[in-house]
Amino acid sequence: MRVQVNGEPRDVASGSTIVALLTELGLSGRPVAVERNLAIVPRAEHAATELAEGDTLEVVQFVGGG
Amino acid sequence: MEDVLKIGSHSFSSRLFVGTGKYKDFAETRAALEASGAEVVTVAVRRVDLSKPADQSLMTYLRERKFTLLPNTAGCYTAEDAIRTCRLAREAGMTEFVKLEVLGDPETLFPDVEQTLMAARVLVKEGFTVLPYTNDDPITCKKLEDIGCAAIMPLGAPIGSGLGIRNPYNIEIILRQSKVPVIVDAGVGTASDAAIAMELGCQGVLMNTAIAGAKNPIHMARAMKLAVEAGRLAFLAGRIPKKLYATASSPLEGVIGSERS
Numbered sequence: 223m224r225v226q227v228n229g230e231p232r233d234v235a236s237g238s239t240i241v242a243l244l245t246e247l248g249l250s251g252r253p254v255a256v257e258r259n260l261a262i263v264p265r266a267e268h269a270a271t272e273l274a275e276g277d278t279l280e281v282v283q284f285v286g287g288g
Numbered sequence: 289m290e291d292v293l294k295i296g297s298h299s300f301s302s303r304l305f306v307g308t309g310k311y312k313d314f315a316e317t318r319a320a321l322e323a324s325g326a327e328v329v330t331v332a333v334r335r336v337d338l339s340k341p342a343d344q345s346l347m348t349y350l351r352e353r354k355f356t357l358l359p360n361t362a363g364c365y366t367a368e369d370a371i372r373t374c375r376l377a378r379e380a381g382m383t384e385f386v387k388l389e390v391l392g393d394p395e396t397l398f399p400d401v402e403q404t405l406m407a408a409r410v411l412v413k414e415g416f417t418v419l420p421y422t423n424d425d426p427i428t429c430k431k432l433e434d435i436g437c438a439a440i441m442p443l444g445a446p447i448g449s450g451l452g453i454r455n456p457y458n459i460e461i462i463l464r465q466s467k468v469p470v471i472v473d474a475g476v477g478t479a480s481d482a483a484i485a486m487e488l489g490c491q492g493v494l495m496n497t498a499i500a501g502a503k504n505p506i507h508m509a510r511a512m513k514l515a516v517e518a519g520r521l522a523f524l525a526g527r528i529p530k531k532l533y534a535t536a537s538s539p540l541e542g543v544i545g546s547e548r549s
Binding site: 248252255265280285288 | 377
């Protein structure tokens with residue numbers, strides 16, 4: 223199924239969880255934050271949250287800035 | 289009794305807050321942060337670049353050295369985006385400490401006051417410790433304080449402009465009316481600017497470009513550390529008043545007789 227991650231379309235297996243997506247992206251264990259359809263998904267819920275067709279996700283991290 | 293800066297539930301010995309952007313590379317960032325003596329550093333919240341693994345050096349270093357991270361909402365032009373960014377920052381950093389920055393236009397980078405106030409109201413309600421970047425308007429600063437922001441951060445001059453404290457009179461009015469810490473954020477160019485802010489009575493100074501953009505950022509970081517300490521001590525020492533006429537420093541009695549008669 224198709225979702226949007228950081229502004230780019232991406233195909234994921236149906237039933238994928240956020241944990242699965244982060245692993246696929248090479249981000250498991252990294253201090254990132256995930257927003258799904260404008261709502262934060264807390265880390266504790268990543269394993270239990272299944273993605274749906276058309277979901278828009280933001281995956282962010284801290285970088286240097288003023 | 290130690291002269292400590294208290295913001296919300298946090299306490300800091302260093303009154304110099306520094307940004308982590310615009311350095312040449314990680315090694316320079318690290319050396320400058322060490323030289324500055326800063327305990328609080330700002331970071332930005334950005335999308336992970338999914339096409340390549342990001343270098344984790346900076347964030348690993350900041351966490352290992354136990355800096356207090358102050359995530360900012362740089363790049364946001366609406367209250368909604370700033371609020372979303374703060375929620376993401378809290379989730380990413382497990383911290384409620386945020387620098388609220390809602391810009392009005394890309395050339396001056398002046399804050400959009402209306403959007404800043406809107407965002408501050410929501411964020412304070414959601415339990416964030418909000419440090420808002422604002423203009424040097426005492427009315428706006430009072431509103432931000434009344435909303436419940438933990439500090440006020442008026443700009444000295446536009447971000448990265450190096451113009452220093454353009455309106456020390458407004459800053460002084462803001463200081464007189466504020467019960468929360470006032471931290472000058474933006475526009476500092478060189479050491480004396482930071483010292484002036486502290487001599488006025490500001491509780492801290494936040495800067496990024498002044499250090500990162502200097503020809504020798506490590507030297508400038510150390511200069512800023514000293515300037516903030518010097519300015520603070522001078523403020524606490526209680527300066528002499530400014531006078532129009534002279535008052536001699538040496539005694540008037542016992543001057544030797546003059547040759548002329």
